[in-house]
Amino acid sequence: xxxxxxxxxxxxxxxxxxxxxxxxxxxxxxxxxxxxxxxxxxxxxxxxxxxxxxxxxxxxxxxxxxxxxxxxxxxxxxxxxxxxxxxxxxxxxxxxxxxxxxxxxxxxxxxxxxxxxxxxxxxxxxxxxxxxxxxxxxxxxxxxxxxxxxxxxxxxxxxxxxxxxxxxxxxxxxxxxxxxxxxxxxxxxxxxxxxxxxxxxxxxxxxxxxxxxxxxxxxxxxxxxxxxxxx
Numbered sequence: 001x002x003x004x005x006x007x008x009x010x011x012x013x014x015x016x017x018x019x020x021x022x023x024x025x026x027x028x029x030x031x032x033x034x035x036x037x038x039x040x041x042x043x044x045x046x047x048x049x050x051x052x053x054x055x056x057x058x059x060x061x062x063x064x065x066x067x068x069x070x071x072x073x074x075x076x077x078x079x080x081x082x083x084x085x086x087x088x089x090x091x092x093x094x095x096x097x098x099x100x101x102x103x104x105x106x107x108x109x110x111x112x113x114x115x116x117x118x119x120x121x122x123x124x125x126x127x128x129x130x131x132x133x134x135x136x137x138x139x140x141x142x143x144x145x146x147x148x149x150x151x152x153x154x155x156x157x158x159x160x161x162x163x164x165x166x167x168x169x170x171x172x173x174x175x176x177x178x179x180x181x182x183x184x185x186x187x188x189x190x191x192x193x194x195x196x197x198x199x200x201x202x203x204x205x206x207x208x209x210x211x212x213x214x215x216x217x218x219x220x221x222x223x224x225x226x227x228x229x230x231x
Contacts, residue, residue, distance in 0.1 A: 077162075077174065077175060078154070079161050079162065079170065080134070080154075081161050081165050081170070083114065083118045083135070084115035085165055085169040086164060086166070089114040090111070090112070090113050090114075091111070091228065091229040092111045092207060092226045092228060093227050093228075094108065094110070095109075095225045096108070096222060097222070098221070099220065099222075099223070106124075108124075109121065109122045111226075112229075116136075117133060117136070118132065118133070118160070119131075119132065119133050120156070127144070129143065129144040129146070129147060130142070130144065130147065130151070130156070131143075132153050132157060134157055139153055139157060162187075162197065163187075163213060163224070164206060167180055177191055177192050178190065185201045186200050187201075195216055196215070197217075199213045199214075200212045207226055208226055208227070208228065210225050211223070211226070
C-alpha cells in the first residue's frame with residue numbers, strides 16, 4: 001500500500017466519511033493506500049524519478065470522459081464486467097499522462113482489484129479528486145467538485161476494463177457492431193470497420209509496466225505506468 005494517512009480532506013468532506021460508504025471489508029484500508037505526505041507539497045508521483053508539473057482538472061476529465069459525444073455517434077459500451085473476470089488480484093500504484101494536441105496533464109492513482117471488488121483512488125497535486133468502488137453489481141463513485149460532470153464513473157470503469165481485463169471476457173460482453181482484437185502486445189477496439197481505440201502493452205502481465213492507449217475517436221493519448229503495490 002502507498003501509505004496509512006486518511007487525513008486528506010476534500011473541501012468539507014473527510015476521507016473517513018467517504019470510506020464509510022464502502023463495504024466493511026474495505027473500510028479499514030481503502031484510503032490508507034493514499035498518503036498526502038508522499039504525494040503532496042513537492043508534487044512527487046508514486047513512481048520514482050517522475051515529477052508532476054501541473055494538472056488541469058477540467059482538461060483531464062474531459063479527455064478521460066471522452067468529451068461530448070456527438071449525436072450521430074453510438075453511446076459508450078456500458079461495459080461492466082465482474083471484478084473476478086480479471087482472473088487475478090492486483091494492487092497497483094499508477095502514474096497517468098494524458099496528451100492531446102500540445103497539452104500534457106498528469107494524475108496519480110491507486111488501483112486494487114480482487115474477486116470481490118474494484119477500488120480506485122485518483123489524486124492530483126496530492127489531493128483526492130476521484131474514487132470508485134465496484135462490487136460487480138453496484139458502482140459507487142465520487143469526484144471532486146472541480147471536475148466537470150463529463151467525467152463519469154461508468155466511463156472510467158469501462159476504460160479500465162477495456163485495458164486490463166482478458167480480451168475474451170470483453171469480447172463476450174460487447175454490443176452488436178463492436179469487436180476487439182488482440183495480437184501480441186496490441187489490443188484494438190473496432191466499431192464496424194473503424195478502429196476506435198488502440199492499446200499497446202510493454203510487459204506481461206498487462207497491468208505491469210507501461211500501457212499506451214490511443215483513443216482515435218476523441219484524439220487523445222493516455223500513458224499509464226504501473227508498479228505493484230503488493231509486498
